[in-house]
Amino acid sequence: MNLNLIIRIPILLLISITAEGDVTKLADSLIGIQAKGKGNDKAVQSWKEVSKLSVSAIPKLLHAMNQANNLGDNWIRSAIAEILDHDHSIYPEKEIQDFLKSKKNTGSSRKLAFEIIEDQNPQLAQSLISHFLNDPEPSLRRLAISKLLETARNSKHTKEAKILYQKVLANSCEVDQIIEASQALENAGEKIDIQSLMGFLTEWHTMGPYDNTERKGFNTPYKPEMMIDSSIDYHEKDEKPKWISLTTEDPFGMLNINSQYGEIKEVLAYAHTTFNSESNRAAQFRIGSKNAWKLWLNGKLLFARDEYHRGKTRVDQFVINGKLKKGENQILVKVCQNEQTQSWTKQWEFCLRITDPTGTAIHPDPKLSFLWPKQAIFYDHQNKTK
Amino acid sequence: MKINFCAILLSLCFIPFCLFANWLSFRGESGNGMISQSLSPNIDLESKLSWRIDLPGRGLSSPIVVNNNVMITASSGPNQETLHILSFDIKNGDLLWERRFKATGRTICHEKTCVAAPTMVSDGKVVIAQFSSNDIFCLDLKGQLKWLRGLTFDYPNAANGLGMSSSPVISKEVLVVQVENDAESFATGLNLLNGTTIWQKKRPRGANWTSPSILGKGKSQLVALQSKEGITLIDPLTGKNQWSFMEGASTIPSSTILGKIILVPSNGITAVKGLPGGLSHTQLWQDNKLGPGTASPAISGSRFYVINKANVLTSADIQTGEIFWRMRLKGPMSGSPLATSNYLFIFNEDGLGQFVRLGKDKGETVKSLALNDTILCTPAVADKSLFIRSDKSLWRLSE
Known part of the structure; x- marks a missing residue:
């Protein structure tokens, strides 16, 4: 063996092992970042390793x-940006492309992989976009849908444009698209049922109005949030307030509480519905409201x-993660109106849809009809916000 | 001959910083809109030194200038979820570096504002970028991340449906941040070295777009936190209240400080003066005819300049509140004015720059400069030039 190689191989091996160790050390500290600055100290200490890393470390950092x-996501983003700034050797395109293709990886890291390719090889990035049509990562899917929309807009053939727009509706999960x-x-x-397409919940029972003077009702647990119990006949004549059916025809599922009780102030109401899920599954509860x-x-409490x-x-104003259970799921919304009297404070409303x-959109199981809870449901009042 | 080597060494350390052009925070280093360097009203788009560059996203944060680097934030993406921090060469506008992050807090804002609303701040060694999503990033001057925080990640209800815009300040090596809104309102002091929380205190609940201001110098520095209830002076090291003026205050224009005097946007303007010892204050004067609109007042010499909701610029005395003159400008204004000893510089929302000679008895617009773009930010000044941005562009305007 060439003497030069005999000397160089161990050195290269040593550098490689060191770099490997550096990546692991750095990645560990960045993954360990927690809320409220926990782990910041360790991350700051490990950060000097970044300057030692080469572009070959990028796939490991993406993993x-x-x-x-x-938070850790942002630390890693910054580490990769710095590596690309100081190491101008050929980046590991194939490995990053493979990472992007594998849907086992998280959406955010795959999106970053795409952005790296976009910066380094824009032509390749453009050629990948059409593959994202039903990608689980919304931001990647959006790119493919944008292309479809552009083609549809520019199409001179009505039939072709219609097919493209239908394809958009079949795949898009973004409101504007x-x-x-x-x-x-x-x-x-064509008649499009946006309510159904986007999965808005449109059939509700409301109970109210309750007092919200000085906005104190927000934290006052009135009867409906203490429990909903089918043994209580909410429809008895002498019981006020009572549950009243309210359905919305609004394409974006806006439930106008004013239509039930009039334009009144310093009040609140509850809206209840049941959602029948075909399975136990992760779900997002996407609520919009300008009221508390x-x-x-x-x-x-979600x-x-x-x-x-x-x-x-706004539609999808707040996106909250939750878990649907198989069968009946009880959904309760408390919507509050305050004391303001300006014309732009009249609205007392919300819209809610459930998505993956x-x-x-996740649609309710059509085999089950709207039901009141079979057993009493007690509500927690701890102000959980996550 | 005795040679003081320490003094020489200190001077050598200090000189390079002085040679660089700097504008380190929102409304300048004193945070009061005062331009202590020279700036001619003859600045123009056509000057050889002027430039304009495209930005990758929206923003109404002001540029800052640190050691000849012009730095700015921007936000892009369908929901403005991509946060940009950019550094440009002051000479030619060349991009030196860019860092992109993902917003971890809420990004929904009123259409007029956007996620890149707060202005960056620097101590000359590191830069801090805060966004409406309450993400905070600390970078060195080469763009290397020092630390980051996600305050809405930490406190998910810390958000304003219309957007946040308070710009942080650095005092005694503590980053003071106001995160004030209807739902979860607080101020916090973060360790500039690693971003950990030194203190956190509850603040009045209510939307608040004002920025903290610094009163005094060195060890006696206090930070003024403004809200609808008034203004509270805190020790930046502990967050403890030192004194308060609780007669109410605006939640849009910020207070303006010169020396120990704070011009609070309260019942028009109320001038309060911190007393020696830093534990109490006295009220100097109050005038409801001096109420600012959106823009915060600017200081020039012994006077301050305030623009009201009708776009009338008023010149008044800081010590007494005496009004010297008024003149009408072309509005509406979202950004705040800056002033040298002789001229005031303001851009309206239509992108019209109005440069006003500040006379003893009257003001006079000596030059108008149309940028033909929506301008909502307050400019920065460095290297005898003015720096200003829109959603699309960043300009250097030189003579």
Whole structure:
């Protein structure tokens, strides 16, 4: 063997082992970052390892990102940016492309893999976009849908454009893209059921109004949030307030509470519905409201937001993770109205849809009909916000 | 001959920093809109030194200038979820580095504002970028991450449906941040070295877009936190209250400080003065005819300049509140004015720059400069040039 090689191989091996160790040390400290600055010290200490790393470390860092929370995700993003800044050797394109292709990896790390390719080889990135049409990562899927929409917009053939817009509706999970495609198809004479397409919950029973003077009702547990019990006949004549059916025809599922009780102030109401799930599954509860609100799923408080009229109600304004159980799921929303009298504070409303983590609507099991709970459901009032 | 080597060494350390152009925070190093360097009203788009570059995202944060690097934040993506921190060469606008992060907090804002609303701040060694999502990043001047925090990640209800815009300050090596809103309102002091929380205190609940200001210098520095209830002076090392003025205050324009005097946007303007010892204050004057609109007042010499909701610029005395003159500008204004000893610089929302000669008895617009773009930010000044941004562009305007 060449003497030069005999000397060089162990050195290269040693460098490689050191770099490997550096990546592991760095990745471990970045994955360990927790809320409220916990782990910051360790990450700051390990950060000097970044300058020693080469572009070959990027796939390993991307894999580490799979296990990181959003804070660790940002640390790793920054590490990769710095590596690309100081090491201008050929980046491991194939490995990064393979990482992007594997849907076992998290959406955020795959999106970063795509962005790296986009920066280094824009032509390759463009050629990959059409493969993201039903990608589980919404931001990648959005890119493919954007391309489809652009082609549809520029198409001179109505039939071709309609097919493309239908394809958009079949795959998109982003509100603005769905709206654009729906409107284009409706202009072409097709009837689109946006409510169903996006999975808005439209059939509710409401109970109210309850007092919300000085906004104190938000944290006052009135009867409906103490428990919902089928043994109590909420429809007795002498019982006020009582559960009253309220259905919305609004395409975006907006439930106008004013239509039930009139435009009154310093009040609150509860809206209840049942959602029948075909299986136990992870779900996102996407609520929009310009009023203060609380949302319970099967008696557990998912999130509470004590803010009034800061902007308009938007679809998917708040996205809250939860778990549907197989069969009946009880959903309770508390919607509060405050004392403001300006014209832009009249609205007392919310909209809610349930989706999978990609944003695709989950539809209720049609085999089960709307039901009141068979057993009493007790509600927790701890102000959990996660 | 005795040679003081320490003094020489200190001077050598200090000189390079002085040679660089700097504008380290929102409304300048004193945070009061005062330009202590020279800036001519003849700055123009056509000057050889002027440049304009495209930005990768929206923003109404002001640029800052640190050691000849012009730094700015921007936000992009369908939900403004991509956060950009960018550094440009002051000479030609060349991009030196860019860091992109993912927002970990809420990014929904009113259409007029956006996620890149708070202005960066620097101590000359590191830069801090805060966003409306309450993500905070500390980088060195080469863009290397020192630490990060996600305050809405930590406290999921810390958000404002219209967007947040308070710009942080650095005092006694503590980063003071106001995260004030209807739902979960607090201020916090973060260790500049590693981002860990030194203190955190509850603040009045209610939307608040004002920025903290620094009163005093060195060890006696206090930080003024403004809210709808008034203004509270805290020790940046502990977060403990030193004194308060609780007669109410605006939640949009921020207070303006010169020396020990704070001009609080309260019942028009109320001037309060911190007393020696840093534990109490006295009220100097109050005038409801001096109420600012969106823009915060600027200081020039012994006067301050305030623009009201009707776009009227007023010149008044800091010590007494005496009004000297008024003139109408072309509005509306979202950004705040800056002032040298002789001129005031303000851009309206239509991108019209109005440069006003500040006379003893009257003000006079000596030059208008149309950028033909929506301008919502407050400019920065360095290297005898003015730096300003829109959602699309960053300009250097030189003579």
